[in-house]
Structures are given as C-alpha cells and as structure tokens.
Ligand SMILES: *[C@@H]1O[C@H](CO)[C@@H](O)[C@H](O)[C@H]1NC(C)=O
Ligand SMILES: *[C@@H]1O[C@H](CO)[C@@H](O)[C@H](O)[C@H]1NC(C)=O
Ligand SMILES: *[C@@H]1O[C@H](CO)[C@@H](O)[C@H](O)[C@H]1NC(C)=O
Ligand SMILES: *[C@@H]1O[C@H](CO)[C@@H](O)[C@H](O)[C@H]1NC(C)=O
Ligand SMILES: *[C@@H]1O[C@H](CO)[C@@H](O)[C@H](O)[C@H]1NC(C)=O
Ligand SMILES: *[C@@H]1O[C@H](CO)[C@@H](O)[C@H](O)[C@H]1NC(C)=O
C-alpha cells in the first residue's frame with residue numbers, strides 16, 4: 001500500500017485538460033474513451049464524477065469494480081485493456097463531466113470526458129386522407145407527428161406522385177397520386193445526426209375497392225337469401241310477394 005502511494009506521488013503526470021465531448025441518445029450504449037497512452041499496461045483505472053469525488057468504476061490491484069455508485073448500478077462495463085468505460089442504457093442524468101485516472105508503473109494520466117445526452121428520437125406516425133379519383137388522380141393529405149423542438153421533418157416518396165406545393169420541414173404534405181396506382185410516402189424525423197422514419201402505402205383505388213367489396217358482399221348476401229328462402233320456404237316467399245302485390 002505504502003509503495004503504491006509513494007509511486008503515486010513520485011511518478012510523472014501526463015494530464016490533458018481539454019475534455020473530449022461525447023454525444024449519446026437516451027437508451028443508447030455509449031463508450032467513454034479513456035484516451036490512454038497506448039504503450040501503457042494499465043495497472044490502475046479510476047473513473048469518477050463530481051470532480052473526482054465519486055468513483056463509479058475502478059480497477060485497483062487487479063480488482064475490478066463497476067457498481068460503486070447507485071445511479072450507474074448494472075450499467076457499466078470497464079475494458080481493463082483500454083480503460084474505456086461503456087455505459088449501457090444511457091439516462092439523461094448521465095450527462096456530466098467524467099474524469100479518468102490511468103496508471104502504469106507509477107506514471108499517471110488524467111483525462112476528462114463530457115457526456116451530452118439527447119432525447120431519443122420519436123418514431124414518426126403518419127395519418128392520411130385520400131380524396132376520390134378526379135381528373136385522373138387522387139389528392140392525398142398526409143400528416144406526420146410528433147412535432148418536436150429542434151427536430152426537422154422531411155418527406156420522401158416513391159411512385160407516380162406530384163406535389164402541388166412542397167414546404168421544407170413541414171409536418172403536412174399534399175400530393176397528387178395517379179389513378180389506379182400506389183405510392184409509398186416516408187416521413188423522416190431528424191436532428192441532422194440521426195433519423196427515424198416511417199413509411200405509409202397509399203392507393204388511389206378507393207372507389208374501385210369499395211365497389212368490389214360491395215359487389216362481393218351483395219353476391220354472398222344474394223346467395224344466402226336464395227339458399228334459405230329458395231330451399232325450405234320457397235312457397236312462403238311467393239305468398240309474401242302476392243300479399244304485397246295485393247296491398248299496393
Ligand atoms: C506514453 O508514455 C511514455 C512513458 O510510458 C511516454 O514516454 C510518452 O511520452 C507517452 N506518450 C504520450 C503521447 O503521452
Ligand atoms: C481529478 O484529479 C486529477 C489528479 O488526480 C486532477 O488533475 C484533475 O484536475 C481532477 N479533476 C477534477 C475535475 O477536479
Ligand atoms: C477491450 O478493448 C479491446 C480493443 O478494443 C478489445 O480487443 C477487447 O476485446 C476488449 N476487452 C473486453 C473485455 O471487452
Ligand atoms: C517501472 O518504473 C521503474 C522506475 O521508473 C523502472 O525502473 C522499471 O523498469 C519500470 N518497469 C516497467 C515494467 O516498465
Ligand atoms: C393520427 O391519428 C391518431 C388517432 O386518431 C392520433 O392519436 C395521432 O396523433 C395522429 N397523428 C398525427 C400525426 O396526426
Ligand atoms: C423544423 O421545425 C422545428 C419546429 O418548428 C424547429 O424547431 C426546427 O429548428 C426546424 N428545423 C429546421 C432544420 O428548419
């Protein structure tokens with residue numbers, strides 16, 4: 001213990017005062033780089049927060065500890081070769097200044113990492129309406145959400161579509177889709193570093209499909225009625241018809 005302490009005080013210190021910045025998203029796994037001197041075999045690693053007061057992960061005399069502070073319990077992995085600290089399932093409260101002390105045979109280095117944590121990007125949801133076919137096309141109105149501060153919304157599409165007006169960063173999109181065709185509209189929510197997208201398929205065949213469904217049901221309804229009445233109670237049907245004819 002005494003020897004270790006003596007070496008700690010007597011060894012040369014290589015300190016880098018500029019913190020490196022790392023950006024992560026909530027829920028991510030992020031790596032805080034130790035920036036060790038690659039010629040070193042680390043015999044001591046100490047990651048801390050709150051200006052060195054609180055150790056969160058350490059390697060000391062071959063003993064690895066990563067559950068030292070309650071708010072990081074079960075979420076830290078320390079690479080004892082590189083000194084890098086991996087934080088799983090990043091939380092907003094992890095955003096702070098980290099400090100790492102590295103030692104090799106009495107020499108020591110100290111580095112800092114500033115972690116910024118961004119909100120997880122929302123998955124876009126898209127609602128749309130399609131007008132009936134008119135003059136060879138349907139009008140499609142799409143709305144994408146959620147709208148968030150600092151996040152931009154972009155659209156992309158494939159298929160026979162045209163856009164009467166196209167605004168940047170707009171949550172609504174108006175498009176014209178050629179009749180009897182299908183298009184895919186993609187809404188992209190982005191903060192310029194990352195994006196989340198959601199694709200919606202829209203058809204300009206609404207009337208036809210309605211007509212088909214109606215015809216389908218009418219056919220089966222007719223078949224059903226025909227079977228029931230035509231089979232067992234054929235004579236009653238004629239009676240009813242005769243009644244109605246006579247009352248009119
Ligand atoms: C790495 O450590 C060695 C001593 O172990 C030192 O001579 C060298 O300057 C260090 N390199 C850097 C980039 O700090
Ligand atoms: C942490 O301790 C090192 C020396 O052990 C020192 O150089 C550094 O400034 C300290 N960091 C903070 C944030 O106080
Ligand atoms: C530590 O990092 C090195 C270099 O990236 C890698 O080869 C090694 O597998 C890692 N060790 C562990 C235990 O993850
Ligand atoms: C450790 O440091 C001492 C004194 O600086 C030196 O004599 C010794 O060779 C070093 N050992 C290793 C393994 O680097
Ligand atoms: C889409 O409709 C659902 C249900 O009506 C609603 O909860 C959601 O907010 C709508 N999304 C957009 C982008 O308007
Ligand atoms: C897009 O709109 C959002 C909300 O209105 C705004 O916060 C963001 O800065 C805009 N982004 C761009 C690139 O214009």
Ligand SMILES: *[C@@H]1O[C@H](CO)[C@@H](O)[C@H](O)[C@H]1NC(C)=O
Pocket residue numbers: 154156157158
């Ligand atoms: C839009 O879609 C086209 C075709 O799939 C693709 O090449 C292009 O990269 C997409 N643009 C964006 C911004 O996603």
Ligand SMILES: *[C@@H]1O[C@H](CO)[C@@H](O)[C@H](O)[C@H]1NC(C)=O
Pocket residue numbers: 158159160182183184201
């Ligand atoms: C739309 O997407 C579907 C499913 O990914 C694909 O099968 C279809 O070809 C796409 N249509 C167009 C017009 O890009």
